[in-house]
Amino acid sequence: MHEMSLCEGIREIILDQARTHNFARVTVLRVEIGKFAGVEKPALAFAFDVVMQGSPAEGARLEMIDLPGQALCYDCGKSVEIDDRFALCPLCGSAKLMPQGGDEMRIKDMEVI
């Protein structure tokens, strides 16, 4: 969706971290992307390379970690893990699931030098 904006957010965070932790380069950046975050991973990888030019993360390797989708079932009241938005509750078969987790877009950590 807005992978370019996300990468601009990543860049800001990296610049902040570079000031705080005094490093020159990021070699690896690990991000966690939830199943329902709406992030297109190839688009994020492409935008990452473009947006990081001229920043400490230029040329860094981007690793994306998938996080599962989670939902609350309004019929059985349990929190369940689901693969797609229209999955039925794996416990009771209900379709009344409210997504609760899986929309994460988070920088987990980075390797720096």
Added chain:
Amino acid sequence: MCTVCGCGDTAVFDGKRREELLPFGHVLARAPAKHSNGHSHDHGHDHFHDHSHSHPHDHTHHYGLGAAGVSVPGLSQARLIEVETSILAKNDGLATANRRVLTALGALAVNLVSSPGSGKTTLLCKTIEMLGDAPLAVIEGDQQTSNDADRIRATGARAVQVNTGKGCHLDAQMVGHAMDDLKLPPHAYLFIENVGNLVCPAAFDLGEDAKIAILSVTEGEDKPLKYPDMFTAAKLAILNKIDLAPHCDADLDAYEANLRRVNPTIEILRVSARTGEGMAAWIGWLRAHLAAKA
């Protein structure tokens, strides 16, 4: 990037070429970077590391063997920094600041999201008319033109147009700046008409009290299933242009069923901004939510 001075020339260091040039991990000693500004970090002696280290010894100091291939006093080499920060942390922080301002004013902000052409601006003009003297202001988001803000201003309401340029959504910073310009009075309504787009605006918190998805009956009953993110994020869906339903075989119950399929808690109002049908319920919704913030 040059690992010593940080300049941004990567020509020498990408991929395989780096391996060929730098068998011992030295970045700069054997392969001076081709800096675009014409300087390099070459120096006048060779490095030899062609012996194996099968025995322990304490007589040699090797610098620059780490990942960076250099040694810079005061800078350690590879480190892992735990960040654990949302990529949208900056936006979320600004949204929180907007929300604080709105709460202090007892103002209600709604973020109107939809596809282009669902009737947001017409709905808004009618809403402004029906709210009469209530203090209100509008932030209009579009890629280009001030047409929508002009339409809103024609009703007598104050409006700020935000052109996002290439951007596909409003963000909290744009809304914060627009709020600074608008200087909202206490207990005002703030209508934020987002860029017509059912994808990106779902993820960007603007500091609003509620996202309201507007869906016109000409768009197809399965639209909530096609764009679930937005309808999951919305508190209320307005099914607009219901006066057209008989002309385009729209099944309003199917719209509602699909909305509830992606969001079991969504509230739904059936409205025609053109004929006024259902508008009273919408105005009632707004008044109740504004009262709740007082």
